[in-house]
Amino acid sequence: xxFLILSAILGPDESRRLVERLRARDAxxxxxxxxxxxxxxxxxxxxxxxxxxxSEDLTQEVFLxxxxxxxxxxxxRGSLSTWVLTIARHSAIDFLRSRGGKQxxxxxxxxxxxxPLTGGNAETELQSATDAKKVRAAMARLEPKHRQLLxxxxxxxxxxxxMAEKLExxxxxxxxxxxxxxxxxxxxxQQPSGVNA
Amino acid sequence: MTCDELRxxxxxxALGLSEGAERRELEDHLERSCPQCGPGVAMxxxxxxxxxxxxxxxxxxxxxxxxxxxxxxxxxxxxSWFSWPMLIPAAFAVGALLLWVETxxxxxxxxxxxxxxxxxxxxxxxxxxxxxxxxxxLNQPDTKLVxxxxxxxxxxxxxxxxxxxxGVLLMASNLPALPAGRTYQMWLIPxxxxxxxxxxxxxLPNGTAIYVRPGAVAADTAAVAVxxxxxxxxxxxxxxxxxxxxxxxx
Numbered sequence: 001x002x003f004l005i006l007s008a009i010l011g012p013d014e015s016r017r018l019v020e021r022l023r024a025r026d027a028x029x030x031x032x033x034x035x036x037x038x039x040x041x042x043x044x045x046x047x048x049x050x051x052x053x054x055s056e057d058l059t060q061e062v063f064l065x066x067x068x069x070x071x072x073x074x075x076x077r078g079s080l081s082t083w084v085l086t087i088a089r090h091s092a093i094d095f096l097r098s099r100g101g102k103q104x105x106x107x108x109x110x111x112x113x114x115x116p117l118t119g120g121n122a123e124t125e126l127q128s129a130t131d132a133k134k135v136r137a138a139m140a141r142l143e144p145k146h147r148q149l150l151x152x153x154x155x156x157x158x159x160x161x162x163m164a165e166k167l168e169x170x171x172x173x174x175x176x177x178x179x180x181x182x183x184x185x186x187x188x189x190q191q192p193s194g195v196n197a
Numbered sequence: 198m199t200c201d202e203l204r205x206x207x208x209x210x211a212l213g214l215s216e217g218a219e220r221r222e223l224e225d226h227l228e229r230s231c232p233q234c235g236p237g238v239a240m241x242x243x244x245x246x247x248x249x250x251x252x253x254x255x256x257x258x259x260x261x262x263x264x265x266x267x268x269x270x271x272x273x274x275x276x277s278w279f280s281w282p283m284l285i286p287a288a289f290a291v292g293a294l295l296l297w298v299e300t301x302x303x304x305x306x307x308x309x310x311x312x313x314x315x316x317x318x319x320x321x322x323x324x325x326x327x328x329x330x331x332x333x334x335l336n337q338p339d340t341k342l343v344x345x346x347x348x349x350x351x352x353x354x355x356x357x358x359x360x361x362x363x364g365v366l367l368m369a370s371n372l373p374a375l376p377a378g379r380t381y382q383m384w385l386i387p388x389x390x391x392x393x394x395x396x397x398x399x400x401l402p403n404g405t406a407i408y409v410r411p412g413a414v415a416a417d418t419a420a421v422a423v424x425x426x427x428x429x430x431x432x433x434x435x436x437x438x439x440x441x442x443x444x445x446x447x
Contacts, residue, residue, distance in 0.1 A: 060268055154212065178214065
């Protein structure tokens with residue numbers, strides 16, 4: 001299964017060409033996009049929504065959003081994989097929170113990803129970060145309490161206040177742990193893969 | 198706040214946890230295409246996106262690919278092998294077939310096969326022609342999306358896209374099986390008014406349906422509903438709708 005996840009990684013030139021073909025409404029490009037990201041998008045959504053029928057609906061919505069928004073997406077300014085994965089996560093978290101009667105809360109918009117955020121080599125940079133084995137190793141090196149917070153934030157969409165309430169911790173402690181966890185995750189991911197293997 | 202002061206906020210923001218003054222400050226920097234914060238947040242988004250790899254890989258059902266392609270107007274449901282570019286080689290294939298048969302003195306058989314091929318191509322072109330408005334509809338920037346049925350145990354669920362000028366697109370799953378002689382009928386319900394018929398449609402055997410009602414949608418439409426009606430349709434709903442999706446202002 002691992003190859004399916006890793007296949008979601010494109011080089012910058014391949015990514016640019018795929019986006020250009022999607023903009024040109026090339027039907028085969030849409031199929032390629034689904035073949036590249038369908039498994040990872042469905043897997044993230046299923047992990048968050050925990051329901052197969054709902055995950056199918058939301059996966060369809062994600063590709064619909066990507067298809068509709070691709071004209072405004074700029075590969076020079078952001079990574080296609082990051083963009084698709086973020087849309088998938090947002091859709092599932094929005095669903096989760098609407099099911100619980102809560103307002104959608106993720107404090108970052110999809111539009112943010114379409115603004116000028118970065119230059120150059122976004123996809124290449126992501127390649128080293130999205131090796132599933134490396135990510136798991138990087139997460140395994142975190143303290144369990146830090147790992148738990150990142151998973152609650154990423155997959156359950158909890159705010160820092162909600163995590164503090166759920167774990168019966170002071171809000172200040174949660175904020176400190178989240179920052180520490182993210183910094184350590186970044187450092188772990190930046191280490192050569194041999195260290196984490 | 199300076200860029201250096203905001204640096205610790207990049208990943209918090211990327212994870213969707215940033216709040217208050219820090220979030221506003223950082224968004225100000227991003228709006229101004231800040232040369233430090235922009236790349237910083239971009240890198241943070243990549244770090245955070247790496248967390249997606251923690252989800253156990255699950256292969257979606259094969260039908261989902263066909264469903265996605267159909268919903269985007271690229272393929273008709275159940276015809277994953279077809280695409281527009283295939284019309285060209287298909288046309289060549291038909292021509293080559295005719296030539297081959299003529300040289301073999303089997304013109305009658307060839308004509309029959311050619312007619313069948315033409316019929317198939319015409320049918321596919323017709324179906325794709327029906328899907329073209331769907332694609333155009335989806336591409337409209339003022340199209341609004343409403344989900345229904347999410348979270349309930351096993352009812353119809355799906356999405357409705359409404360464009361004030363172009364119409365209503367319904368994508369539904371878990372639709373109940375219809376008794377003989379019955380069909381689904383869509384209704385546009387104005388605020389405080391009687392439901393207006395928006396057409397009849399059928400579902401696939403697996404309970405999924407994609408239905409488009411082209412044309413302008415009245416600004417006073419407050420909800421979209423679907424009920425089960427006699428095959429010829431009804432002037433007003435005769436059964437309790439299987440779902441009602443409230444619409445925000447169009």
